[in-house]
Amino acid sequence: MTVNSNKLSAKDYATDLDVRWCPGCGDYSILKQVQTVLADEGVVKEDVVFVSGIGCSSRFPYYMDTYGIHSIHGRAPAIVSGMKIANPDLSIWMITGDGDALSIGGNHLIHLLRRNFDINVLLFNNEIYGLTKGQYSPTSPKGKVTKSTPMGSIDHPFNPLALCMGADATYIARTMDRDPKHMREILNSANGHKGTSMVEIYQNCNVFNDGAFEDFTDKKRKAETTLYLENGKPLVFGENQNKGIKLDGFKPIVVDLDSTSVDELWIHDESDKIKATILIGFFSDPSDLDFLPRPFGVFYQKDRFIYEEALINQVAEVTKRKGKGDLDSLLAGSNAWTI
């Protein structure tokens, strides 16, 4: 990936097609932040590829003036894997949704993560199937009433980031459509990570699942229900930044900073897998007795070898050892005879 010297603006990364999401859809914000981040970073357009599967979010590539494939349902992780092997220099962004990534494409997603291709994954989680007009998704809460679950869903939902951790992802973050500034920070950081960067984005589907994340976006409640993670900083939240999280063994507990010193709080460390796993488990509902604020930010980040480099190294190593292949001797094999 090279960086453009003639600075482009966010608009330069947009195509001239009309954007076809419903008015008010959270996708608009994500599109804008992605374009802004690419412009800020001065990424060269022709080196970028957006690849998506199927679903509302998967229309995304059509709106980016880069290379792109709007592929088939759930398969984007496999497509980007092959693409990255073919050309490791490309900056590849995979756009997916909760149905695309976690239901029909679940298998591909976990294998993408364990192989750790250098790719950015943006998972637009709106806890519903929007394109097919409102069936419950693998992240819809239990009891969710939708067209396909008139009596309420009896599926236990995924915690998407816990799944990613289970697949040994090397970068796990969460942000939301309603916080553009935070989203830009996370997109920037994700793009800087070498390996598969998994960014879950809470995205409001105002047509079929309006307010799914209201607990975390509502201005009045937000401070009490969300926890913004900053590496090296204590876990503090609350209306007046007056609450903190402390670890009691492996058990996180909410403390009042009036009575507890900041020094006793949990200090966020992105490289600590065990703590990241506990943080990812902050997944309860504000109505629950043991409610913990929902974290946003980078949970976990780790350097691990990336697949495409390891593959290229093997090719280089064999070529060094055996010499560049000679087709005629390959065709002749080791037991040829002449008549």
Next chain:
Amino acid sequence: MNKTLEQKKEVTILFAGDSGDGIQLTGNQFSDTTALFGNDVRTFPDFPAEIRAPQGTVAGVSGFQLQFGSSDLYSPGDKADVLVVMNSAALKANLHNLKSSGIVIANSAGFDKKNLKLSGYGDENPLHTISEKEFRIHEIDITKLTRTALVDSGLGTKEVDRSKNMFVLGFLYWMYNRSLATTESFIKSKFKTKKHLIDANIKVLKAGYHFGDTSETFTSRYDVKPADLPKGNYRSIMGNQATALGLVAASQKSGLELLYASYPITPASDILHELAKHKNFGVKTFQAEDEIAAACAAVGASFAGNLAITASSGPGIALKGETIGLSVILELPLVIINVQRGGPSTGLPTKTEQSDLLQALYGRNGEAQTVVIAAKSPSDCFDKAYQACKIAVEHMTPVMLLTDGYMANGSEPWAFPKSADLPEIINHKTDKINSDKGYLPYLRDENLVRSWAVPGTKDLQHRVGGLEKDFLTGNVSYDPDNHEKMVKVRAAKIAKISDFIAEIELEAGTIDADVLVLGWGSTFGAIKTAVKDLSEEGYKVAHAHLTFINPMPRNLGAMLKSFKKVLIPELNDAQMVHVIRSKYLIDAIPFNKIKGLPFSIEEIKAKILETLPS
């Protein structure tokens, strides 16, 4: 003692034993040796249906048949002249494949009480009850002789017993007067630094050879003179290996890096194994998490400018169907290889069949044509794999290559080409804006082929996808007329490929023959031999063999119509007949076998005779 030397024009040997007896290795070694000697050779490995079947049972029997001779051969032979069996289960599974008065060479140690029981013979040893008039039985205690030869080797009994196939091989080399050199050098390269194993195996090999010389029971040896093959450089090759080499050659000649993505499946995995060895040709292999991912990874690589291949067998191809459809609408080069096996569903993984023809032609949603090509023999897999890549790249289309388990695992001598003589492969990569409206990804040339702008190319950014696209811009289009136009133009692009492929010619016979036998795929050898034999007997029979199944050769209809009768033998329930009837309105006569086994020459001959006017 004095041994006689008997001349033979061709000989068919069938090796059979437990899957742990090294039968495949024995068969391959004999084939290599006799091919190097100058015989024409065709082989047919018959793997046990169950890899983990209990030792000594019929289900666990592995077979390897080969025919070698002093004239051109096209098949591994029908029934065997010599049946080598390592135990009683092997005899039970294969005795019906032996010619009457054929020779049985049996390892008597494999006919003990336990083996007889496991194989279902019960208390009676068939070697003692089979009439000497019917077959000529030779019992040799191969296990004991091998142990004796290695008594001082310091090896354990297990290791010693594992080399008893070398005794068999040595003995057959004596019988057919072949040199031990090829196998000796094979043993050396196989065991590399393990000198004690090299010494042991060579010792047993020689013991087998000398046993033939000294044993009183064998009075005759056989002489099969070298075949009069066309001049050229030869090697022995198996089908899957030839496919792999064809792909590497196409990558080298086209200057496109090769990405081969697949998921392990019988009988296609050997292509992956072979390619994984050739990384110094820039070959990248990707073992994906499933069949779908393999196909999708290939599509991603193709979009990024690689020569992208995915392969599988029937069930895996079914899973790839949606992705193949995607490559049809994207119009990207992609080669899909189906090493066919018995179906439906998991079917008969280790057995051969041609029952995925209609799947190849029609097995996708929507109007989604791909090119379909069929190879006809092990070495032909090289040519067809190469050609599949050439067409995919030159016509920006998916190409389905059909092989099958029979040719994939069979081997034959191959007059391999020089790389300089392989046809050029021109790709459609571009770095130019092709219209005053900017870059139009779906603007077509005179052959209806679009250009290939790969990511990284300045100013040619564009988006493609599985939704129907506008005729020029490739943007999503729901316009009714545009959709019909796109469906037709994608089909027309495939149809136009018939301008670039050779017309079909008669393999044998003349245009006034009473019947044309139209074949495709690995039935080639059996049909070719059957037609040759009948022509020599004075019958008027012709043979034509299809390589291109979609599009078909432009003269095929006219050719078929000039014959009074067209007979189509296939290892399926009349799939090609269905295609030919609907395409050309010809009442082709089906001849089908669906037993997981190739046709025998006799079966085809009998059917031709039945078809001929009386």
